Amino acid sequence: MGWVAFALIFWVAAWLANIRLANGRWSNRQAVRIAVPLLFGITLLVLWEGLVRGLEVSPVILPAPSRVAQTFAASTETLWGDFRQTVLKGALSGFAIGCSAAFLTAIIIDRSAFLTAGLLPVGNFVAALPIVGIAPILVSWFGFDWQSKAAVVVVMVFFPMLVNTVQGLRETDAMQRDLMRTYAAGYVQTLLKLRLPAALPFVFNGLKIATTLALIGAIVAEYFGSPTRGMGFRISTGVGALAIDLVWAEIAVAAMAGTAFYGAVAWIERRATFWHPSQRSGSR
Amino acid sequence: MRGSLVQVLTVLAAIVGLWYLAVAPMNIRVALDLAERSGAQVVPATAAERQARPAWQLMLANPGLIAQAYRLDRPRLPTPDQVGRELWKTTGRMALRGRAWSKRSLIYHGWVTLRSTFWGFLLGTAAGILIAVAIVYSRVADMSLMPWAIISQTVPIVALAPMIIVVSAQLGIQGRALPKAIISAYLCYFPVLVGMVKGLRSPAPSQLDLLRTYDATGLQSFFKLRVPASIPYLFTSLKVGIAAALVGTIVGELPTGAISGLGARILIGDQFGTPLAIWAALAAAAILAGGLVTVLDIAQRLTLRRMGMA
Amino acid sequence: MGSAPAISARNLDLVFQTRDGPVHALSDISLDIHRGEFVSFIGPSGCGKTTFLRVVADLEQPTGGSVTVNGVSPAEARRARAYGYVFQAAGLYPWRSIAGNVRLPLEIMGYSRAEQAERVARVLELVELTGFEKKFPWQLSGGMQQRASIARALAFDADILLMDEPFGALDEIVRDRLNEELLRLWEKTGKTIGFVTHSIPEAVYLSTRIVVMSPRPGRVTDVIDSPLPRERPLEIRDSPEFLKVAHRVREGLRAGHSYD
Numbered sequence: 057m058g059w060v061a062f063a064l065i066f067w068v069a070a071w072l073a074n075i076r077l078a079n080g081r082w083s084n085r086q087a088v089r090i091a092v093p094l095l096f097g098i099t100l101l102v103l104w105e106g107l108v109r110g111l112e113v114s115p116v117i118l119p120a121p122s123r124v125a126q127t128f129a130a131s132t133e134t135l136w137g138d139f140r141q142t143v144l145k146g147a148l149s150g151f152a153i154g155c156s157a158a159f160l161t162a163i164i165i166d167r168s169a170f171l172t173a174g175l176l177p178v179g180n181f182v183a184a185l186p187i188v189g190i191a192p193i194l195v196s197w198f199g200f201d202w203q204s205k206a207a208v209v210v211v212m213v214f215f216p217m218l219v220n221t222v223q224g225l226r227e228t229d230a231m232q233r234d235l236m237r238t239y240a241a242g243y244v245q246t247l248l249k250l251r252l253p254a255a256l257p258f259v260f261n262g263l264k265i266a267t268t269l270a271l272i273g274a275i276v277a278e279y280f281g282s283p284t285r286g287m288g289f290r291i292s293t294g295v296g297a298l299a300i301d302l303v304w305a306e307i308a309v310a311a312m313a314g315t316a317f318y319g320a321v322a323w324i325e326r327r328a329t330f331w332h333p334s335q336r337s338g339s340r
Numbered sequence: 341m342r343g344s345l346v347q348v349l350t351v352l353a354a355i356v357g358l359w360y361l362a363v364a365p366m367n368i369r370v371a372l373d374l375a376e377r378s379g380a381q382v383v384p385a386t387a388a389e390r391q392a393r394p395a396w397q398l399m400l401a402n403p404g405l406i407a408q409a410y411r412l413d414r415p416r417l418p419t420p421d422q423v424g425r426e427l428w429k430t431t432g433r434m435a436l437r438g439r440a441w442s443k444r445s446l447i448y449h450g451w452v453t454l455r456s457t458f459w460g461f462l463l464g465t466a467a468g469i470l471i472a473v474a475i476v477y478s479r480v481a482d483m484s485l486m487p488w489a490i491i492s493q494t495v496p497i498v499a500l501a502p503m504i505i506v507v508s509a510q511l512g513i514q515g516r517a518l519p520k521a522i523i524s525a526y527l528c529y530f531p532v533l534v535g536m537v538k539g540l541r542s543p544a545p546s547q548l549d550l551l552r553t554y555d556a557t558g559l560q561s562f563f564k565l566r567v568p569a570s571i572p573y574l575f576t577s578l579k580v581g582i583a584a585a586l587v588g589t590i591v592g593e594l595p596t597g598a599i600s601g602l603g604a605r606i607l608i609g610d611q612f613g614t615p616l617a618i619w620a621a622l623a624a625a626a627i628l629a630g631g632l633v634t635v636l637d638i639a640q641r642l643t644l645r646r647m648g649m650a
Numbered sequence: 651m652g653s654a655p656a657i658s659a660r661n662l663d664l665v666f667q668t669r670d671g672p673v674h675a676l677s678d679i680s681l682d683i684h685r686g687e688f689v690s691f692i693g694p695s696g697c698g699k700t701t702f703l704r705v706v707a708d709l710e711q712p713t714g715g716s717v718t719v720n721g722v723s724p725a726e727a728r729r730a731r732a733y734g735y736v737f738q739a740a741g742l743y744p745w746r747s748i749a750g751n752v753r754l755p756l757e758i759m760g761y762s763r764a765e766q767a768e769r770v771a772r773v774l775e776l777v778e779l780t781g782f783e784k785k786f787p788w789q790l791s792g793g794m795q796q797r798a799s800i801a802r803a804l805a806f807d808a809d810i811l812l813m814d815e816p817f818g819a820l821d822e823i824v825r826d827r828l829n830e831e832l833l834r835l836w837e838k839t840g841k842t843i844g845f846v847t848h849s850i851p852e853a854v855y856l857s858t859r860i861v862v863m864s865p866r867p868g869r870v871t872d873v874i875d876s877p878l879p880r881e882r883p884l885e886i887r888d889s890p891e892f893l894k895v896a897h898r899v900r901e902g903l904r905a906g907h908s909y910d
Contacts, residue, residue, distance in 0.1 A: 075480050174350050237709060238734070253745045272497070300503065
């Protein structure tokens with residue numbers, strides 16, 4: 057019972073500390089902004105560890121974080137191989153192909169008001185569909201290796217990216233377009249100097265949605281067949297073999313990969329669209 | 341929306357047209373293999389030789405057999421009308437024969453999926469709204485929860501799905517309804533949370549100040565200002581949320597062992613090599629998604645009109 | 651071209667087809683603006699003053715009559731980059747610094763790097779924004795933003811400046827200062843200026859000629875040649891001549907409004 061008590065006391069203490077930090081004098085400091093959520097995360101881990109140990113939960117149901125960490129350290133080679141197969145090969149290549157294809161398509165259809173009016177509702181609809189379901193079809197078309205995973209990712213990210221880019225390209229207001237007209241600016245000049253910069257916040261929104269979809273697509277596609285490596289493969293076989301701690305290690309990798317991927321896109325976004333009100337507020 | 345009907349129909353027609361065009365090159369090899377086996381004249385004569393040729397060359401060499409590519413039982417890419425017929429066979433026709441609740445009927449599987457989606461949606465929406473209120477009113481919650489809410493979405497839930505299902509079985513929970521609902525709630529809560537935080541914070545400082553001059557209580561300003569102001573945001577995020585909830589349910593039905601639900605139909609179609617079954621289940625899922633979003637869209641319009649916002 | 655007018659309109663007509671039926675925005679406008687003049691257009695909303703400026707700028711197409719700008723059609727004048735246009739909102743691109751915004755037309759028109767830098771520095775000095783090159787628009791006040799947008803219109807060699815209520819959104823004090831600066835700028839550069847405004851004092855203070863317009867249909871009701879000297883300190887606004895012109899403008903506006 058000692059573990060449970062320790063976990064609960066830690067929880068209360070951390071919560072009080074966070075209240076003081078968040079309402080305190082330094083609450084706008086960068087350090088506090090990082091410390092508060094960090095402390096919250098650590099609290100969750102401590103609670104988990106304490107409850108699992110104190111209540112003697114079977115590791116087949118829920119292994120303690122420390123146990124997951126041990127497994128993680130012991131199987132870095134496997135994890136790295138799976139990461140390369142699923143994230144670097146499947147998700148990233150699909151993300152790159154899908155997003156650039158959608159971006160170029162958006163620029164092309166944007167020239168036609170007719171196409172834009174027709175494709176936007178269709179694109180919005182398709183973006184709401186459970187596209188992951190096509191994974192088995194694409195696996196049967198492109199084989200078991202990462203190419204089929206990349207294909208699933210391409211299809212999944214294409215429409216959200218397309219819709220966002222098309223909307224972004226329409227973001228300029230009439231006055232800004234008039235200004236370019238008074239300069240007798242051509243189509244390409246207007247596109248490069250006005251419409252693409254104005255579209256950037258939307259483009260990044262699409263990219264951020266696409267990062268999470270890319271990992272989902274790459275992992276799900278592996279449930280339908282893969283070579284004997286990959287995160288989805290390891291998870292589905294690990295669950296079957298009740299190697300739950302390895303599964304959690306894979307989940308930790310997926311979480312870190314997903315966060316890093318999203319964080320990287322958000323980081324570039326902050327640099328590229330520093331001028332946009334959503335990025336300005338709070339930092340000024 | 342109504343003004344662009346012609347454009348939308350044109351785009352849809354173009355998509356269907358491209359689909360039909362793609363069927364021939366996608367299926368020509370299978371069609372030629374079958375024709376060869378049934379003794380027809382095929383150029384080049386063996387599958388190995390054909391493997392080296394691109395699809396368009398095969399089509400040019402065997403113009404008479406292209407039609408076969410549109411009539412396969414197990415096509416790599418079925419035609420839209422094949423999908424439509426399969427869908428009808430497993431829904432409308434079965435319903436007409438009084439077998440709508442048969443295990444082979446997509447109506448039954450669609451219903452299973454819909455039910456889980458609904459529970460997941462309810463759970464996710466409730467969680468999203470509650471966390472949003474906490475975030476808007478508590479600085480601690482804002483600072484500690486918001487970053488983790490974002491991180492939670494970058495964790496691919498599908499990685500958790502098989503485990504949630506196995507663990508809940510270990511814990512003695514019967515059936516898959518609950519784990520599926522949890523997965524779909526996990527995907528659904530985030531858009532609701534983000535939309536509601538935005539919506540609850542949307543009143544301008546001057547509007548809040550006005551209520552302060554009335555000495556309104558916190559509850560009063562919550563229900564009289566923040567909640568109404570957040571309704572348009574709520575509906576917009578509910579539409580995203582329900583689509584996400586459906587994705588979550590289907591993902592929850594994919595891992596091995598599932599027997600009911602549209603996701604399970606996709607899985608079974610894959611295992612038994614019946615592509616038409618997969619396509620029909622996909623079409624059913626698309627219809628379900630469209631229906632759910634449309635229902636919310638109508639609810640949004642009605643509500644906003646009654647509130648005088650649209 | 652010599653003494654040919656910079657802008658010349660003959661029997662100009664423009665009817666917008668809207669959902670509520672046709673709107674007669676400009677009706678039978680005939681007007682010459684000569685080189686070096688400062689002409690203000692004043693009138694209530696809907697009198698067509700902005701529309702007239704937009705027709706001159708080839709942003710709207712007239713439905714009747716003719717306009718020439720520097721002796722050619724507005725479209726040709728636009729392609730020859732004959733005028734700079736200042737909108738009511740500064741409309742600076744938030745992703746470009748102040749210098750970057752002023753450089754925008756120069757990049758589009760293909761000036762060399764060296765010339766871009768030289769011109770940006772010169773016009774920013776002209777509008778007293780030297781030292782703010784690296785700032786971003788949202789870091790400046792509204793008045794400074796509008797000065798930057800004037801610098802942007804001055805950066806290339808257009809000899810006509812079209813200004814559509816450029817100071818309409820600014821407060822009175824800032825507006826006074828910018829009015830003074832604009833006069834000084836006009837004096838220095840000798841440009842032809844077409845200026846749309848809502849404000850009687852502003853129109854009288856700035857212009858060599860004031861065109862009073864009235865709505866439904868948009869037409870010219872009075873054209874007033876200002877007797878004020880070109881050298882105008884702010885205090886001139888208390889002089890009897892100034893008040894007389896202002897009075898006549900007010901009368902013209904009232905006459906145009908008499909039946910509504």
